[in-house]
Amino acid sequence: MTLAAAAASIPALSQAPPAPATRFVVVLDAAHGGDDPGAILKEPSGASQPEKSITLALSVHLRSLLAARGISVVTTRESDTAVDPGRRAEIANRANAQACLSLHATQSGTGIHLFSSSLAPAEPARLIPWKTAQAAWVTRSLAFAGVLNSALQHTGMTVTLGRTALPAIDSMACPAVAVEIAPETGPETTSAQTQPVSPSDAGYQARVAQALATAILEWRSNASATEVAQP
Amino acid sequence: MIPRHQTVIFVVLLVASIVMGAVLWQLRARAHRRLLAGMDTTPTQAPLVAPSEQATLYFASDAENSLSAEVLSLPLPPSPNARARAILGKLLDLYAMPNAAHPVAGGAASVTQVFLLPVPDGGSAAAASPPGQTNAPAPPTPQMELPSGPQLAVVNLTGAFANGHPSGLETETLTILSICATLHANMPRIAQVRFLVDGQPRATLAGHADLTRTYLTADAIPTEGTHP
Numbered sequence: 001m002t003l004a005a006a007a008a009s010i011p012a013l014s015q016a017p018p019a020p021a022t023r024f025v026v027v028l029d030a031a032h033g034g035d036d037p038g039a040i041l042k043e044p045s046g047a048s049q050p051e052k053s054i055t056l057a058l059s060v061h062l063r064s065l066l067a068a069r070g071i072s073v074v075t076t077r078e079s080d081t082a083v084d085p086g087r088r089a090e091i092a093n094r095a096n097a098q099a100c101l102s103l104h105a106t107q108s109g110t111g112i113h114l115f116s117s118s119l120a121p122a123e124p125a126r127l128i129p130w131k132t133a134q135a136a137w138v139t140r141s142l143a144f145a146g147v148l149n150s151a152l153q154h155t156g157m158t159v160t161l162g163r164t165a166l167p168a169i170d171s172m173a174c175p176a177v178a179v180e181i182a183p184e185t186g187p188e189t190t191s192a193q194t195q196p197v198s199p200s201d202a203g204y205q206a207r208v209a210q211a212l213a214t215a216i217l218e219w220r221s222n223a224s225a226t227e228v229a230q231p
Numbered sequence: 232m233i234p235r236h237q238t239v240i241f242v243v244l245l246v247a248s249i250v251m252g253a254v255l256w257q258l259r260a261r262a263h264r265r266l267l268a269g270m271d272t273t274p275t276q277a278p279l280v281a282p283s284e285q286a287t288l289y290f291a292s293d294a295e296n297s298l299s300a301e302v303l304s305l306p307l308p309p310s311p312n313a314r315a316r317a318i319l320g321k322l323l324d325l326y327a328m329p330n331a332a333h334p335v336a337g338g339a340a341s342v343t344q345v346f347l348l349p350v351p352d353g354g355s356a357a358a359a360s361p362p363g364q365t366n367a368p369a370p371p372t373p374q375m376e377l378p379s380g381p382q383l384a385v386v387n388l389t390g391a392f393a394n395g396h397p398s399g400l401e402t403e404t405l406t407i408l409s410i411c412a413t414l415h416a417n418m419p420r421i422a423q424v425r426f427l428v429d430g431q432p433r434a435t436l437a438g439h440a441d442l443t444r445t446y447l448t449a450d451a452i453p454t455e456g457t458h459p
Contacts, residue, residue: 032438038398039397106398107399109294109401110294113296113400118450160295162404163404164439165404165441165446166440167435167443180399180400180401182399
């Protein structure tokens with residue numbers, strides 16, 4: 001049993017409400033990995049690619065875009081390794097991040113799906129349960145999702161917003177959003193393309209990463225402009 | 232020269248063989264018909280004596296990431312547990328249809344049981360608690376009358392359904408929300424829903440959506456023009 005799993009059964013000592021951040025840190029969580037391939041996505045060529053590879057490629061791409069803009073990035077995995085959901089949240093919470101993105105890919109639906117935690121918003125407290133640590137951050141997570149939505153829609157992508165119960169996100173003490181890339185059939189798909197663009201397409205991933213980086217930069221500037229203290 | 236009595240015996244035996252063959256052929260055909268009759272693979276056998284009632288089903292759409300309500304007429308049994316199972320069975324049957332807006336294989340047979348229990352004390356506070364922290368009472372028998380008040384529905388799905396469910400945040404979330412919303416729309420006392428797979432707790436439905444949580448049905452009903 002991991003430390004995170006053990007902590008799940010008892011109210012855990014969460015990090016105390018932190019002081020205003022001096023450093024803007026982003027956590028990128030490439031979902032799945034190791035013996036957990038996630039969804040298996042079929043490409044138009046007939047080949048298939050596991051979700052874990054797509055999320056890792058997107059994480060690497062986004063990390064380099066953010067690092068080039070002077071943003072500190074913490075990733076939950078850098079290779080094809082299995083990472084427990086509790087461990088992912090632990091990495092994010094230790095980083096004292098101002099934005100956390102959980103990256104996913106799917107064959108279902110179209111466009112980009114943005115999900116925030118479905119936990120009910122709660123007041124920050126010194127002691128919060130590990131499994132519902134995100135409750136104190138839901139309001140800011142929804143605001144972060146709004147910024148991501150604007151940036152993605154600005155590039156012409158189809159975006160849907162929703163709430164979900166995702167174990168890794170629910171334990172994160174930071175503004176956290178799960179980004180799920182689905183096949184693209186929106187305006188960006190040219191008329192010459194008869195097949196939807198697969199999430200494994202490098203060009204599609206690059207456009208998504210660019211839009212996410214733009215959104216994170218805006219989120220950073222909003223945070224410094226308003227000097228909103230974290231909950 | 233063959234003796235006459237041997238010819239008679241031969242003819243009698245030949246006729247007897249033909250008759251026995253015909254009888255065996257008839258028995259085989261009868262057994263085959265009986266076997267086919269027992270192999271009715273219809274997912275849900277509608278209760279013949281139950282009158283049709285109107286039921287509201289919340290259908291998910293992957294393309295729109297939304298739930299929409301539709302009223303259908305279904306024969307529903309009087310027992311609350313069986314009624315809840317029949318409604319969910321119809322919902323999953325329609326998801327298993329070709330060209331469904333939210334395609335999920337399995338059909339009605341994917342719901343093994345639905346148990347209705349009184350919500351433990353601390354109702355909503357326990358909603359997000361991990362398993363083992365809520366002291367749920369033992370499942371009541373179908374004949375047991377539940378006290379008035381909010382109910383917790385425990386939906387037991389088959390492992391085949393969970394293993395065959397498409398993997399993805401959106402699709403898994405929509406399945407769970409449509410089940411919760413459909414239960415609440417038809418049995419308003421159901422305030423919370425928990426999921427089991429083959430009678431056991433399971434971490435996620437197909438790698439994403441948390442199945443260890445207690446879901447509040449009020450959160451699953453979409454308001455007009457919004458996504459879940």
